[in-house]
Amino acid sequence: MKNQSSASIAESTKSVYPEVFDKVARAEWWNPFEVLGPQEERRKGQAAFVVRTYLPDAASVVVVPADTTQEPIPMQAIEPPGFFEAQVPKRLAPEAYCLRVTHSNGGVSESHDPYAFTPFLSEFDLHLFGEGKLYQAYEKLGAHPCKHQGVNGVNFAVWAPNAMRVSVVGDFNGWDGRRHPMRSRGGTGIWELFIPDLAEWEKYKYEIRPKDSEVPLLKADPYATQAELRPNTASVVRNVSGYQWKDSDWLQARQSHDVLTKPISIYELHLGSWRRVPEEGGRWLTYRELAEQLIPYVKEMGFTHIELMPVVEHPFDGSWGYQSTGYFAPTRRFGTAEDFMAFVDACHQANIGVIMDWAPAHFPDDPHGLAWFDGTHLFDHSDPRMGYHPEWKSRIFNYGRVEVRNFLINSALMWFDRYHIDGLRVDAVASMLYLDYARKHGEWVPNRFGGNENLEAVEFLKELNVMVHQEHPGTMMIAEESTAWGGVSRPTYVGGLGFTFKWNMGWMHDTLNYFSEDPVHRRYHHHNVTFGLVYAFTENFVLVLSHDEVVHGKKSLLDKMPGDPWQRFANLRSLYGHMWAHPGKKMLFMGGEIGQWWEWNHEDSLQWHLLDYEPHQGLQKYVADLNRLYVNEPALHQVDFDWTGFQWIDLHDSDQSTLSYIRRAKDQTDQIVCVFNFTPVPREGYRLGVPMGGYYQELLNSDAEIYGGSNLGNGGGVNAEETPWHGQSHSIVITLPPLSALFFKPRP
Structure with a gap:
């Protein structure tokens, strides 16, 4: 083929595209395919086929046909500088040629022309x-x-x-x-x-x-x-589709699970501070090292699930992952995407479910992130009364924009689909639902009806939950929602938001307030441990003692307890006993099971050295035994969200600060009697009403010596008497140890 001269090419192209070349060279043109790649143009009234490229650092460029019988075609430099062009015999397919580039630094590279390819998206x-x-x-x-x-x-x-x-x-x-x-x-x-x-x-x-x-x-x-x-x-750039999963049995069984009736005991943790490697500068464990160390520990402790504080990519360690810039990427801090897959896979093979925290309420304004993404408020509102979060100094998603809703729903679905997780705990739902959240009068914009409800966020959450439950049956969507918004965990078809569960923040605050009181004053705060049953069945609740309660000067759980060291441990054991007996699924933040003295610090490991001391060993064993009792006894988990699974025995004994109730399984004859003494005073000869005759086996006693208690108890169990008490047909006379939780099971 005979090539045109450089001058003639330059003249012809300039006459066809007088301004586009300059805009491409200035990186201002929206449609580079208009002039780059294979082109068919009119030259002197005739059709001509051209290959054109813009390579500002190239000294020379050659078109190299894939057919080795054809000669390479040198490209001519044209104006503006950086443009090269060659006339070819016919329009070339993308696979039919490459561009061999000699760069200005002398290096040579060869690759296909990106401007020869048709669009990938349909x-x-x-x-x-x-x-x-x-x-x-x-x-x-x-x-x-x-x-x-x-x-x-x-x-x-x-x-x-x-x-x-x-x-x-x-x-x-x-x-x-x-x-x-x-x-x-x-x-x-x-x-x-x-x-x-x-x-x-x-x-x-x-x-x-x-x-x-x-x-x-x-x-x-x-x-x-x-x-x-x-x-x-x-x-x-990553392709993670090649990972070979081994959790098919888990996923298949999950589809048929009714999570509302299953035991769910969650160990919440922050991967970067659960355990570190002190001999290597206190570095983090990797995802694969966590699989080797964390999973056996969780199994030993009897938890059914772990909940990971956000592992989505985030720039600032101190945000704990709640201000994300990578909604589709596991953080690189602990390994690759495949490493995270291997971690989840190993959890499932060990019969441990994986829940992940996820924060669609707001995002940070880091310059590489979503804020001001294309020079506009693309993902958030331009009006700061709607788009700026004053409490967290972050941006609020614009849930009224379909592309933004689709982005967030895609993120949620991706974690289930690509990484096989079993649930999302959706952070800060209350801040999404209310337009006036953390705002004073005049600092927010009412909805179209004049109210403070964020109607677009409501519709987003409903669509999100419907899609997750539709695409991934048996998984969980858990709301951290701290207000009295109705129907958070009710289906969307009856007007609810569609979450599977809701964190019981009211129970958490009331219970911690009660146990923080000196026992001598607890008689005046008895309502704090009984009020939760007024609303216990209005939602599908998870009882939580989360990371938020052990930071920012709130003290660790053990340090919240009053009294001398022995009483503090006994108080905490009785609190856990009440929590595991109370209707609702369970969640405990890491460190709570060993009696951490310090507040949680994301830059340090848990205080594992405390397990050198018997009180901490005893507390750890107690939590493990609580979990095993909870999992093995249907009465403690099977009917968590209905009155048929619960009955008070005595909720009025505020003077002695005792509490007692019955938990029942679907089979109403399967029952557990739970009784608590929230003072350090032993109570011998304590008569307790029970629902039937027979022998009442003492399944668990928080005051047992192996847990660090005083070893008061009832010799393994007691026989019921035909003496009505507390409105029950029978009664048992027992010893209530100090600051204790006891579980009895009737054996007719």
């Missing part, structure tokens, strides 16, 4: 995205290694509707936004580019040129599968 994908119904957008947006039109590479897609231009930048192009500008997909606001011959582990970001600013923004990928370890902030 029109139907774009339609669903615009409707907010692309529920697997995480398989489309972001960076995905794939084979497109017969060539391996990575497809990038990002939503930035208000950008003038978006480019993919990374080590592979010198972080030069002129090198890989993306294709605009029109009114959807999505930008897309397939970069051939690119492989995994490449670091990248999006360089976004706002319409009203000459200064480009450098943003991490909102849909990134993995990120760099902080303080670095680039996204990383």
